[in-house]
Amino acid sequence: MASKPSAKTSPEKQRRLTGSHTQEGHFRRPSPLQITKASKSEPVTPRKPSQAVPQVGSKQVAVATTVERKLPDSHKLDKADILADKVASGLSLSEPKDGSAHLGLDGNDNRVPPEGSNDQQKKKLEHAVGSTSTKVRDGTSQLPNSVGSTKACEQADFVESGKSSLQRGSTSSDVSDESTCSSLSSSINKPHKANDVRWEAIQAVRAKDGVLGVSHFRLLKRLGCGDIGSVYLSELSGTNCYFAMKVMDKASLASRKKLLRAQTEREILQCLDHPFLPTLYSHFETDKFSCLVMEFCPGGDLHTLRQRQPGKHFSERAVKFYVAEVLLALEYLHMLGIIYRDLKPENVLVREDGHIMLSDFDLSLRCAVSPTLVKSSAPEGEPLRKNPAYCVQPACIEPSCIQPSCVAPTTCFSPRLFLSKSRKDRKPKNEVGNQVTPLPELIAEPTDARSMSFVGTHEYLAPEIIKGEGHGSAVDWWTFGIFLYELLFGKTPFKGSGNRATLFNVVGQPLRFPESPVVSFSARDLIRGLLVKDPQHRLAYKRGATEIKQHPFFEGVNWALIRCASPPEIPKPVEIEPVPAPTSSTSVKVGTVADTRDQNNYLEFDFF
Numbered sequence: 217m218a219s220k221p222s223a224k225t226s227p228e229k230q231r232r233l234t235g236s237h238t239q240e241g242h243f244r245r246p247s248p249l250q251i252t253k254a255s256k257s258e259p260v261t262p263r264k265p266s267q268a269v270p271q272v273g274s275k276q277v278a279v280a281t282t283v284e285r286k287l288p289d290s291h292k293l294d295k296a297d298i299l300a301d302k303v304a305s306g307l308s309l310s311e312p313k314d315g316s317a318h319l320g321l322d323g324n325d326n327r328v329p330p331e332g333s334n335d336q337q338k339k340k341l342e343h344a345v346g347s348t349s350t351k352v353r354d355g356t357s358q359l360p361n362s363v364g365s366t367k368a369c370e371q372a373d374f375v376e377s378g379k380s381s382l383q384r385g386s387t388s389s390d391v392s393d394e395s396t397c398s399s400l401s402s403s404i405n406k407p408h409k410a411n412d413v414r415w416e417a418i419q420a421v422r423a424k425d426g427v428l429g430v431s432h433f434r435l436l437k438r439l440g441c442g443d444i445g446s447v448y449l450s451e452l453s454g455t456n457c458y459f460a461m462k463v464m465d466k467a468s469l470a471s472r473k474k475l476l477r478a479q480t481e482r483e484i485l486q487c488l489d490h491p492f493l494p495t496l497y498s499h500f501e502t503d504k505f506s507c508l509v510m511e512f513c514p515g516g517d518l519h520t521l522r523q524r525q526p527g528k529h530f531s532e533r534a535v536k537f538y539v540a541e542v543l544l545a546l547e548y549l550h551m552l553g554i555i556y557r558d559l560k561p562e563n564v565l566v567r568e569d570g571h572i573m574l575s576d577f578d579l580s581l582r583c584a585v586s587p588t589l590v591k592s593s594a595p596e597g598e599p600l601r602k603n604p605a606y607c608v609q610p611a612c613i614e615p616s617c618i619q620p621s622c623v624a625p626t627t628c629f630s631p632r633l634f635l636s637k638s639r640k641d642r643k644p645k646n647e648v649g650n651q652v653t654p655l656p657e658l659i660a661e662p663t664d665a666r667s668m669s670f671v672g673t674h675e676y677l678a679p680e681i682i683k684g685e686g687h688g689s690a691v692d693w694w695t696f697g698i699f700l701y702e703l704l705f706g707k708t709p710f711k712g713s714g715n716r717a718t719l720f721n722v723v724g725q726p727l728r729f730p731e732s733p734v735v736s737f738s739a740r741d742l743i744r745g746l747l748v749k750d751p752q753h754r755l756a757y758k759r760g761a762t763e764i765k766q767h768p769f770f771e772g773v774n775w776a777l778i779r780c781a782s783p784p785e786i787p788k789p790v791e792i793e794p795v796p797a798p799t800s801s802t803s804v805k806v807g808t809v810a811d812t813r814d815q816n817n818y819l820e821f822d823f824f
């Protein structure tokens with residue numbers, strides 16, 4: 217008997233929406249800017265359940281349900297928000313020599329006092345905030361064309377009214393701040409996806425019909441809604457292949473000055489070819505919409521999954537798995553010159569096989585990077601290029617690209633590279649025969665990147681972003697530390713009673729650990745290394761992921777084969793009842809995507 221999954225909206229991102237939070241687990245964290253703007257004109261609407269699950273034939277499709285968090289009814293513009301606006305709009309695009317100068321504030325006002333003198337810190341930050349608000353009111357932005365973004369989920373633009381989920385939105389200044397931007401290849405070339413049945417299905421349609429378009433897809437369910445679009449579970453008609461299709465209303469993007477952001481995301485997605493990053497199968501445009509066809513992740517997001525854990529936190533073993541995969545994804549992104557900037561559990565989706573996929577690249581920063589192989593596994597004296605084992609091309613930095621066959625998945629977490637003393641003479645069980653030499657050490661950190669944008673999510677914002685000092689790739693290592701902390705302890709370390717308090721805490725409060733749950737010394741040590749407020753003294757500042765991978769917390773992780781390790785949890789497949797064959801999937805003349813509705817068990821709207 218087929219069972220329907222409980223129909224809820226997609227993993228929300230409400231942490232991006234502002235408001236006071238009462239209890240952990242009830243609110244999504246917001247981001248200052250979007251909140252600010254949204255709150256001025258309209259109250260934030262709580263999420264509502266999404267449309268019923270469509271029946272898509274007697275297939276098994278795992279569709280994750282999500283945990284809802286209550287949202288505050290309305291949001292107030294607070295000084296921290298104004299600071300956000302100020303930082304977003306009042307800064308020069310040039311690479312900062314001294315970030316404070318860009319704020320137009322006295323340098324001292326912008327500096328945070330040493331930890332411990334919290335009152336003093338507050339006063340100084342208050343001062344900065346005050347100056348900021350004045351600037352904003354005076355409209356003295358140094359960037360005339362910069363636009364503060366409303367990051368709230370403006371779902372009415374895209375989907376039927378009242379059916380959208382609110383999202384914990386990320387803050388962004390929407391400033392094109394790439395000071396050292398490199399152009400990314402736009403070719404869709406994904407050698408690691410060669411045997412993917414979904415590619416084959418798409419190629420078959422292309423071969424048959426010439427081009428792939430929206431009419432080839434059936435939209436089955438809205439999975440979620442972000443700042444720039446809505447994402448739908450879609451089936452490539454008649455193929456049993458499911459995709460996540462992100463649909464963006466071009467007029468809405470243009471009116472909200474978000475075209476650049478959408479373009480950034482598309483260009484980044486086109487570049488990616490990594491097991492823990494999304495595959496972009498196709499991109500097409502209609503008169504009204506821009507559509508991205510991506511891999512569908514049925515397991516929901518890590519935020520939702522965490523809510524379901526006992527004590528609302530993951531076991532340390534599970535955390536090790538998830539953060540290790542995220543680390544590899546970030547490493548790859550940095551190697552491509554992409555600073556992600558929006559790491560949080562909501563953006564980490566769970567694939568059908570339980571492995572993760574980092575999503576949402578519209579806040580990412582592209583920059584120049586020169587990946588360097590600092591240590592080869594080749595015997596001394598042997599030139600690197602004579603060692604065919606490792607490829608240092610950005611497209612395949614992942615050492616697993618040279619390990620195509622994965623014969624012993626359970627060894628992925630067995631001690632291999634970083635053996636403790638007691639184990640050093642012991643041979644790891646089931647050691648994979650073709651991986652006996654140490655992995656090479658590759659540094660792919662875009663250390664020269666600088667941005668002055670205010671992007672992220674309150675609880676995840678790095679101090680240097682809040683202070684407007686200019687930031688680079690180290691922000692990803694800060695957010696990685698917050699992410700690790702949240703997965704382990706079930707909450708973030710600097711969360712205050714409101715957004716403003718949170719920002720003060722991030723900048724001025726020392727890191728503290730709760731007494732429970734008990735976590736290992738190595739986990740706390742890693743967090744301490746990552747949550748260093750001065751980015752230059754932060755772990756991974758210079759050598760990026762390489763430094764983090766060598767931390768004892770990851771002892772035993774087989775980086776090359778982690779994609780074959782057993783995940784902590786595999787999403788349950790949900791059987792969906794069959795539906796009558798549709799007559800047409802995109803022919804209903806309903807105007808816009810905003811008119812999307814559930815009809816004949818699948819969603820239809822007019823794309824043209």
Ligand SMILES: Nc1ncnc2c1ncn2[C@@H]1O[C@H](COP(=O)(O)OP(=O)(O)OP(=O)(O)O)[C@@H](O)[C@H]1O
Pocket residue numbers: 226227228229383385386439440441442443444445446447460462494510511512513514562565575576577578
């Ligand atoms: N590949 C996917 N598989 C399953 N669900 C997805 C996928 N991609 C996105 N979603 C769902 O859709 C929601 C919105 O997607 P997405 O994050 O891409 O929108 P966005 O406009 O970029 O949002 P943001 O406000 O974060 O910029 C996500 O929260 C997630 O629940």
